[in-house]
Amino acid sequence: MATTVLTALGHDWEGSMVQVVDQLPGVTVGRRCVDLADLLAAASAGLGDVALVSADLRGLDRDALAHLRAHGVAVVGASRDGQEAQERHLRQLGVERHVHTGTPREELVDVLTSTTAASAPFVTGAGEPLPGEDPPTAPIVPVTDETPEPQRGRVVAVWGPTGAPGRSTLAVNLASELAGLGQPVVLVDLDTYGASVAQLLSVLDEAPGIAAAARASELGTLDLASLARLAVEVAPRFRVVTGIPTPTRWTEVRSSAVEQVIDLCRSLAAFVVLDCGFGIEDDEELSYDTTAPRRNAATLTALDAADELLLVGAADPVGLQRMVRAVQAVGQVASPTPRPVVNRLRAGSVGPDPRRRVAESMARFAGLEDITFLPDDQAGVDAAVLAGQTLAEAAAGSPLRQAIAALAADLAGVAAPVGEVRGRRRLLRRA
Ligand SMILES: Nc1ncnc2c1ncn2[C@@H]1O[C@H](COP(=O)(O)OP(=O)(O)OP(=O)(O)O)[C@@H](O)[C@H]1O
Ligand SMILES: [Mg+2]
Structure with missing residues (x-):
């Protein structure tokens, strides 16, 4: 034919x-x-x-x-x-x-x-340099003796339903703890409803972040070197691609661009932590125009690319019910089995012995086992948010920091260290 x-x-x-x-x-x-x-x-x-x-x-x-x-x-x-x-x-x-x-x-x-669409897929990373073209000269994360050179980073998506269960708090501090363990990390803020990573880490508002990376990707100029320049190094081994400055700019963050950013981040660090927005409905089915931007494209692309999916829910009756529904919904769009993280655990919202109660109801209603519990820790998060720092910097001994450090150690496959902060962060204060 x-x-x-x-x-x-x-x-x-x-x-x-x-x-x-x-x-x-x-x-x-x-x-x-x-x-x-x-x-x-x-x-x-x-x-x-x-x-x-x-x-x-x-x-x-x-x-x-x-x-x-x-x-x-x-x-x-x-x-x-x-x-x-x-x-x-x-x-x-x-x-x-x-x-x-x-x-x-x-x-x-x-x-x-x-040539068929299957035989000639688009490469998601930047193309190999052509003969005579300089290879990227990215200031790639320094590699030390204790950090084996990263091959392809693992993608950890931090997602959870609506109601601010603590996705960003976990994403920021998980990334910081992984970096503290010697693992190069890139944290990407993909929340197109309410980006907050820049603010949580006192990164300058002017930082170009995901909008600039997406623009470069669309134009075909994004490569490892340019992404490394856009990913602000906020601490040793800890880089951040900040989110869109205002939710009205969500149309700028399209799926194919996010796919390329994640793909390049895998070459930049051992762990790629993605702070996702809550929405995962695919509105493409509603709008017949398949070329139109999709509101939840960034999160859906992140969930699709994830090797690990942390499903964060809030430890109160409303939050837990949302979490049960979220397990079913996210199963349709993400391949990894979600790892449940119940945040802000406290007796006041679910009754005495909250850990046992939550574990029982999650097992019964959502079939979830092996829940990671994060304590309610107002003092810890207040100190960190006020200073625009990570928990490791602002509240190193706080219970929440210790719980997230243990989770990071588990993900990295090392013994959990708790103690002093390794390597203080360069603070880039907002004007
Ligand atoms: N373990 C905790 N103890 C006390 N407060 C917490 C804890 N985790 C998160 N918080 C607080 O809850 C609020 C929401 O947290 P966060 O911004 O991380 O949630 P989110 O899921 O990213 O929300 P959003 O939908 O706004 O993106 C913040 O004020 C944060 O400081
Ligand atoms: Mg958030």
Whole structure:
């Protein structure tokens, strides 16, 4: 069966390229698209197998490429001979196969007929440097004798239902404790409803963070070096990609960009801790426009990428009931089995012997075993939030810090240390 090609190329050389492609054996041109919207519509309508696109196609970004792929359309980059910059740009966007105006006919046939969406997936990381291109010179996390060089970091998503059960408090302090254990960590604030990591850690409001990383990703300029520059180092081995400064900017954080950020973070650190927003409903099913940004895309992408999922719930009747429902809901969108964390444990909200009571009701109603309990510790969190510091810095001996340190040690597979803070943090005070 002939391969149907959709073309979306620079206007001045589109005609000659289409003419060549249309005469190739086993290849037909299904549609000559005038712009990106035309191409996306043709792909959605199932009009082609392969999209032949050039880097100068206005608006072409990772999201658009992900859309094509989602509709089973493979992407091949096309450029004019001698336009290496165009090919480089497409490679940065994750397009791996390329042809030129001077590519011999047999090779064109081979590339166009052998490329399928499955055989030519987009690479989510930055493309390998092209010959002659400098490799990234990222100020990658320093590696010491006690920290073996990280290969691919583990992704720990911290998620929980609505009601502020303590996702950010746990994410920030878990990241800090992992770093204290000698594990390089990147903490990424992906909460598009109420980002708070920057404030909790006194990082400058102006820090570019996830919005800048997403923009660079969409434009195809995000690589390990640029991500390392965006990830502020707040303490030794502890980097932070701050969240969006205001929830109205949620449309800027798209799924394909988050996917690339997480993928690159895996190369930057041994642990990638993700502070997620509470929403996990997939509104794509409601809006028929599949190219529209999705409100919960960042969290859904995080849950999809997670190796570990910490499900945080609040230790009170409302919080626990939400947690029971959340176990079912999150099971539909995340692959790891959630590890339940019940936060703010206290007798006042659930009755005497709260640990036993909560464990019993979680086992009965949600089938959850092995719950990690975090104590209610107003004094500890107040001291940390007031100072804009981690618990390890502001309240090292607090019960909450000790419980999170034990959880971090368990995740890192080491014995739990409790004591003095290792390596004080450089404070970047807000103006
Ligand atoms: N163990 C704890 N003891 C006492 N207070 C806590 C504890 N954990 C969290 N808190 C407090 O509860 C509030 C909510 O915590 P946090 O911001 O971490 O929740 P969240 O789930 O990230 O909420 P949001 O929906 O706003 O993102 C904060 O004021 C925090 O200081
Ligand atoms: Mg939060």
